[in-house]
Amino acid sequence: MKTFVYIDHFKGNVQPASWEALGLAKSFGNAVALIFGVGVDEVAKAAVEYGADEVLVVDDALLAEYRAEVYASTLSALASSQSPNLILFPTTARTRELAAMTAIDLNTGVLTDVSGLEANGDSFVATRPIYEGKLLERTVCSGKPVLATIRGRAFAKPERVEGKSGTITKVAAAGEAKSTVEGYGASEGAVNLGDAAVIVSGGRGVSNNPSLTPPAGMDEKQAEIWRAQQGFALITDLAQLLGGAVGASRAAVDGGYIPYAHQVGQTGKVVAPDLYIACGISGAIQHLVGMRNAKVIVAINKDADAPIFKQARYGVVGDLFAIVPALTEAMKKKLGK
Amino acid sequence: MKIIACIKQVPDSEAKVKAEGGQVSWGDAPLVINPFDEYAVEGALQQKEALNGSVTALCIGPESAKEALKHALAMGADEAILVSDPALNDLDTAGAAKVLAAAIKKIGDADMVIFGRQTLDNGAGLTPAQTARVLGLPMLGLAGSIKVEGGSVTVERVLEEGRQIMNANLPAVLSVVQGIGEPRYPSFMGIRKASKATIPVWSLADLGMEAPAAIVTRSELVNPPAQETSIEMITGETPAEIAEKLADKIIAEKVL
Numbered sequence: 001m002k003t004f005v006y007i008d009h010f011k012g013n014v015q016p017a018s019w020e021a022l023g024l025a026k027s028f029g030n031a032v033a034l035i036f037g038v039g040v041d042e043v044a045k046a047a048v049e050y051g052a053d054e055v056l057v058v059d060d061a062l063l064a065e066y067r068a069e070v071y072a073s074t075l076s077a078l079a080s081s082q083s084p085n086l087i088l089f090p091t092t093a094r095t096r097e098l099a100a101m102t103a104i105d106l107n108t109g110v111l112t113d114v115s116g117l118e119a120n121g122d123s124f125v126a127t128r129p130i131y132e133g134k135l136l137e138r139t140v141c142s143g144k145p146v147l148a149t150i151r152g153r154a155f156a157k158p159e160r161v162e163g164k165s166g167t168i169t170k171v172a173a174a175g176e177a178k179s180t181v182e183g184y185g186a187s188e189g190a191v192n193l194g195d196a197a198v199i200v201s202g203g204r205g206v207s208n209n210p211s212l213t214p215p216a217g218m219d220e221k222q223a224e225i226w227r228a229q230q231g232f233a234l235i236t237d238l239a240q241l242l243g244g245a246v247g248a249s250r251a252a253v254d255g256g257y258i259p260y261a262h263q264v265g266q267t268g269k270v271v272a273p274d275l276y277i278a279c280g281i282s283g284a285i286q287h288l289v290g291m292r293n294a295k296v297i298v299a300i301n302k303d304a305d306a307p308i309f310k311q312a313r314y315g316v317v318g319d320l321f322a323i324v325p326a327l328t329e330a331m332k333k334k335l336g337k
Numbered sequence: 338m339k340i341i342a343c344i345k346q347v348p349d350s351e352a353k354v355k356a357e358g359g360q361v362s363w364g365d366a367p368l369v370i371n372p373f374d375e376y377a378v379e380g381a382l383q384q385k386e387a388l389n390g391s392v393t394a395l396c397i398g399p400e401s402a403k404e405a406l407k408h409a410l411a412m413g414a415d416e417a418i419l420v421s422d423p424a425l426n427d428l429d430t431a432g433a434a435k436v437l438a439a440a441i442k443k444i445g446d447a448d449m450v451i452f453g454r455q456t457l458d459n460g461a462g463l464t465p466a467q468t469a470r471v472l473g474l475p476m477l478g479l480a481g482s483i484k485v486e487g488g489s490v491t492v493e494r495v496l497e498e499g500r501q502i503m504n505a506n507l508p509a510v511l512s513v514v515q516g517i518g519e520p521r522y523p524s525f526m527g528i529r530k531a532s533k534a535t536i537p538v539w540s541l542a543d544l545g546m547e548a549p550a551a552i553v554t555r556s557e558l559v560n561p562p563a564q565e566t567s568i569e570m571i572t573g574e575t576p577a578e579i580a581e582k583l584a585d586k587i588i589a590e591k592v593l
């Protein structure tokens with residue numbers, strides 16, 4: 001059994017679920033890591049250390065920036081010549097496109113965002129959420145190879161053995177690009193909600209602190225955003241202390257409090273951290289579908305009747321502006337930080 | 338500027354969806370336009386207004402999916418086309434892409450084809466890129482903004498790492514995200530126009546193709562394990578006291 005594992009990275013920063021995919025591939029047999037891009041030696045070395053049996057590097061100027069068409073042609077050509085049984089990807093914005101196009105080229109199918117994958121003879125059965133996670137389906141792909149994108153944190157990450165050596169082979173790119181990358185927008189900072197073990201999220205409630213006096217000269221909307229930023233600063237402190245990421249409800253994003261990349265929920269990211277702390281979030285169904293698979297949910301809300309309390313393991317009825325900083329202090333003490 | 342918006346009809350997000358006898362059931366919850374595809378229609382209408390173009394809404398679905406197309410018409414789309422055929426009940430995303438590609442060719446002369454980012458029911462998020470691949474057109478996915486100039490289109494893609502600015506020549510396939518702007522509400526005039534509109538229905542024969550065989554198929558449907566949600570409320574005299582107790586509980590969960 002031979003599996004290709006596509007190591008997804010942005011300028012050398014690897015999406016951690018790539019390594020989880022590599023671990024899964026090894027449980028089926030031979031794991032070949034694929035790394036596309038320019039100057040990716042460090043990534044290739046890491047792939048060896050995470051246990052790849054073989055590493056194929058396509059270091060080609062054509063692949064300097066991710067562009068779906070030429071990445072897909074390159075992957076399709078490699079799969080045609082080496083006939084893997086399975087191609088695994090971490091689920092990211094890039095890999096959904098890449099897997100989608102590669103499947104068309106190879107006349108096969110993609111199982112997306114899978115949380116379980118079992119070998120069944122020379123085929124595979126995947127478990128994946130549908131209807132926003134309200135149901136799970138088991139699904140199979142009759143084509144060859146089977147393509148699957150795996151959900152972050154659903155499979156164990158293999159141990160990294162520093163200094164391990166292995167074969168790294170360079171291969172050529174194939175195909176042509178159909179677009180150009182003109183640059184990157186003002187950095188919103190890497191927001192990797194999908195891989196975060198801890199997420200502290202804020203909702204509309206983060207702007208609700210009447211006792212804060214905004215700087216003079218702000219109109220009402222600016223004052224609201226300013227207040228929300230004070231609220232998110234408290235949330236960020238707690239998230240950083242716990243080594244986690246900052247999430248948000250759609251109301252917070254639509255209010256202009258925080259960029260869209262932080263949004264959790266139906267039209268944002270679906271996450272499954274070990275700990276999710278919801279601050280000033282009411283718990284609308286569209287938010288819940290994005291976070292209810294967290295292992296432990298903590299809700300902090302002024303309103304004892306807020307629906308978020310129906311999903312939470314621990315609840316505090318109170319003002320987030322008082323509770324969140326107090327929790328940060330208590331955690332600092334107890335964790336000895 | 339001729340723009341096609343691809344939309345699907347799905348059970349409403351508030352629906353209580355269950356597995357019943359191996360089938361998906363959503364009780365009497367209404368079927369609606371896929372919420373992500375409302376953004377596709379909104380994005381298409383913005384470009385139509387900026388560029389003096391037209392918008393065609395395109396859907397594969399049963400006869401009842403005309404309601405979703407009517408929503409797009411009421412928002413301001415100029416025309417709507419339903420592809421419907423009993424042989425299309427078990428489409429996978431690649432199959433949908435092949436049928437959409439055939440319909441897009443039959444409509445003809447499209448400068449931009451705009452998709453939602455994923456469906457609420459299947460949630461694959463594959464169809465846009467697969468349609469682009471079948472058509473051999475460039476794919477600009479997850480656009481939070483769209484700007485057409487001359488014969489090319491520039492988008493800001495919303496990725497995990499932030500915004501990536503990408504450009505391609507027209508015609509091109511796009512998918513959009515929420516940042517494109519809130520979908521407009523259907524106007525009174527729009528609703529009247531939509532209720533009177535006749536929506537052409539194309540069969541596979543009209544597209545000159547056979548039903549694509551499904552490569553990805555469901556073997557079983559499972560209700561997710563019931564989550565135990567016994568909540569413990571943490572109370573105390575002061576925020577510090579509450580925080581103290583809550584911190585102990587969190588640490589005892591061993592999730593840090």
Ligand SMILES: Cc1cc2nc3c(=O)[nH]c(=O)nc-3n(C[C@H](O)[C@H](O)[C@H](O)COP(=O)(O)OP(=O)(O)OC[C@H]3O[C@@H](n4cnc5c(N)ncnc54)[C@H](O)[C@@H]3O)c2cc1C
Nearest residue numbers: 203204205208249250251265266267268280282287302320
């Ligand atoms: C198609 C569609 C898609 C959607 N997708 C998403 C999505 O992806 N993600 C998402 O989150 N939403 C989504 N929504 C929106 C969703 O329905 C809710 O409107 C949204 O989640 C509400 O956000 P919120 O809880 O922050 O705000 P609100 O519902 O306004 O709740 C604010 C909460 O803060 C509490 N509060 C106020 N002040 C304080 C304070 N000082 N301390 C503590 N608590 C306080 C209040 O009691 C209240 O419960 C979607 C809606 C639709 C129709």
Ligand SMILES: Nc1ncnc2c1ncn2[C@@H]1O[C@H](COP(=O)(O)O)[C@@H](O)[C@H]1O
Nearest residue numbers: 343344397452453455456461462463464
């Ligand atoms: N049956 C369909 N008819 C028209 N468009 C569709 C259909 N299915 C999917 N799409 C489009 O493809 C996008 C992604 O769908 P999916 O790959 O199923 O998540 C949707 O947001 C729609 O824009």
